[in-house]
Amino acid sequence: xxxxxxxxxxxxxxxxxxxxxxxxxxxxxxxxxxxxxxxxxxxxxxxxxxxxxxxxxxxxxxxxxxxxxxxxxxxxxxxxxxxxxxxxxxxxxxxxxxxxxxxxxxxxxxxxxxxxxxxxxxxxxxxxxxxxxxxxxxxxxxxxxxxxxxxxxxxxxxxxxxxxxxxxxxxxxxxxxxxxxxxxxxxxxxxxxxxxxxxxxxxxxxxxxxxxxxxxxxxxxxxxxxxxxxxxxxxxxxxxxxxxxx
Amino acid sequence: xxxxxxxxxxxxxxxxxxxxxxxxxxxxxxxxxxxxxxxxxxxxxxxxxxxxxxxxxxxxxxxxxxxxxxxxxxxxxxxxxxxxxxxxxxxxxxxxxxxxxxxxxxxxxxxxxxxxxxxxxxxxxxxxxxxxxxxxxxxxxxxxxxxxxxxxxxxxxxxxxxxxxxxxxxxxxxxxxxxxxxxxxxxxxxxxxxxxxxxxxxxxxxxxxxxxxxxxxxxxxxxxxxxxxxxxxxxxxxxxxxxxxxxxxxxxxxxxxxxxx
Numbered sequence: 001x002x003x004x005x006x007x008x009x010x011x012x013x014x015x016x017x018x019x020x021x022x023x024x025x026x027x028x029x030x031x032x033x034x035x036x037x038x039x040x041x042x043x044x045x046x047x048x049x050x051x052x053x054x055x056x057x058x059x060x061x062x063x064x065x066x067x068x069x070x071x072x073x074x075x076x077x078x079x080x081x082x083x084x085x086x087x088x089x090x091x092x093x094x095x096x097x098x099x100x101x102x103x104x105x106x107x108x109x110x111x112x113x114x115x116x117x118x119x120x121x122x123x124x125x126x127x128x129x130x131x132x133x134x135x136x137x138x139x140x141x142x143x144x145x146x147x148x149x150x151x152x153x154x155x156x157x158x159x160x161x162x163x164x165x166x167x168x169x170x171x172x173x174x175x176x177x178x179x180x181x182x183x184x185x186x187x188x189x190x191x192x193x194x195x196x197x198x199x200x201x202x203x204x205x206x207x208x209x210x211x212x213x214x215x216x217x218x219x220x221x222x223x224x225x226x227x228x229x230x231x232x233x234x235x236x237x238x239x240x241x242x243x244x245x246x
Numbered sequence: 247x248x249x250x251x252x253x254x255x256x257x258x259x260x261x262x263x264x265x266x267x268x269x270x271x272x273x274x275x276x277x278x279x280x281x282x283x284x285x286x287x288x289x290x291x292x293x294x295x296x297x298x299x300x301x302x303x304x305x306x307x308x309x310x311x312x313x314x315x316x317x318x319x320x321x322x323x324x325x326x327x328x329x330x331x332x333x334x335x336x337x338x339x340x341x342x343x344x345x346x347x348x349x350x351x352x353x354x355x356x357x358x359x360x361x362x363x364x365x366x367x368x369x370x371x372x373x374x375x376x377x378x379x380x381x382x383x384x385x386x387x388x389x390x391x392x393x394x395x396x397x398x399x400x401x402x403x404x405x406x407x408x409x410x411x412x413x414x415x416x417x418x419x420x421x422x423x424x425x426x427x428x429x430x431x432x433x434x435x436x437x438x439x440x441x442x443x444x445x446x447x448x449x450x451x452x453x454x455x456x457x458x459x460x461x462x463x464x465x466x467x468x469x470x471x472x473x474x475x476x477x478x479x480x481x482x483x484x485x486x487x488x489x490x491x492x493x494x495x496x497x498x499x500x501x502x503x504x505x506x507x
Binding site (some may be wrong): 034061077079081087088089090098099102103105129130149155212223 | 296401404406407408409410411412413414417421422430433503504
């Protein structure tokens with residue numbers, strides 16, 4: 001990994017707690033890491049360890065109690081939610097264009113949207129409403145909407161959790177195709193160590209609550225050569241599992 | 247696809263035939279029953295149509311309908327505005343919510359006849375305010391409850407998504423809040439207008455000197471039962487025209503994204 005590259009997001013000693021009936025629940029404790037431009041980083045950890053909270057703090061939907069996020073205020077973000085959050089009263093095309101409208105000029109937005117719809121096989125569905133689509137197609141629209149804003153960083157919150165294996169591979173292919181073409185950064189939240197080692201340049205392993213970073217693992221193998229049968233990949237996977245299963 | 251469209255057309259055609267058959271059966275039953283009674287008790291369909299024709303020719307239909315419609319829309323408009331505003335307040339503030347919910351329930355369970363008695367006492371007979379007051383009191387709870395439920399149903403995860411993509415507050419209001427509310431607004435309008443229409447006629451019957459309700463009252467006082475039936479047909483026709491001419495189209499437009507096919 002070339003460390004000369006530009007840092008696009010940096011979390012510095014971020015802590016976050018939530019009020020519960022039994023007092024405050026400490027979720028994140030002094031979490032610090034950086035995401036570089038054009039890098040895929042996976043955040044792996046047990047359920048409820050605060051992975052989504054980290055994404056929400058980066059987007060500004062939540063404030064941290066201590067520490068903070070350093071990023072360009074104009075950093076263009078795409079976000080893929082675990083369950084598609086599409087506006088049901090807008091067509092596929094309108095869902096994408098209405099979110100582009102705030103980040104791209106109309107002459108820039110239309111061709112980007114058009115190309116993505118064609119490349120992802122969604123052109124035939126562009127006038128359909130989300131309720132008329134299968135769950136898989138909706139998740140594809142969710143991904144295309146994130147890509148259509150020409151993001152510098154895409155935040156992905158367990159995007160493959162509720163889709164079947166075939167669709168998961170299709171969505172990962174789509175993501176990597178666009179990643180190779182556009183070179184945006186990706187921060188992928190997943191509870192699947194396998195997804196993390198197959199997609200990411202770097203895997204950050206988080207502990208149980210109160211969450212701290214317990215390990216950062218580089219995956220320094222070209223993606224084309226990654227396979228679970230590859231000895232290095234297997235050892236990285238085993239290393240992650242060692243922490244996740246602790 | 248062709249089979250699907252053809253079966254859909256067949257199904258619509260069949261439904262229309264069944265509805266028309268139901269109306270014909272009622273008309274025949276009415277006609278047969280009318281032969282057993284004097285017109286004072288039950289005028290026949292033909293006598294009703296003759297009365298309708300004479301009302302039309304006398305020029306009473308349009309002015310009375312317009313007055314009734316104007317009152318119904320005024321009362322409904324006020325109820326809609328107040329219901330919308332108070333539902334917003336109730337959602338935004340816990341104190342307002344706790345204050346409003348029991349009051350709205352009380353207004354809803356008081357029988358309309360009580361409101362009309364109070365309106366006559368407070369505002370007098372033959373005043374527009376008497377009629378509008380009744381419409382407001384009957385329609386307001388319906389509007390409030392529907393819009394309150396609509397505000398409850400807003401998916402705030404969509405608002406979060408919109409904020410990530412830097413949507414402005416204006417865009418969030420028009421693209422998310424108003425669109426989420428639309429089915430509830432249409433439902434409130436549909437039920438509210440029907441309530442308002444019935445309440446107007448009721449209020450005019452008891453406490454007014456103009457409008458369709460008053461004309462019904464006059465026909466009743468003069469023992470012109472065939473005119474009572476004729477005015478009833480006019481009331482039904484206006485409401486059906488409103489329902490099928492305007493509301494159905496608005497409902498279809500508001501719910502176009504809910505169709506799964």
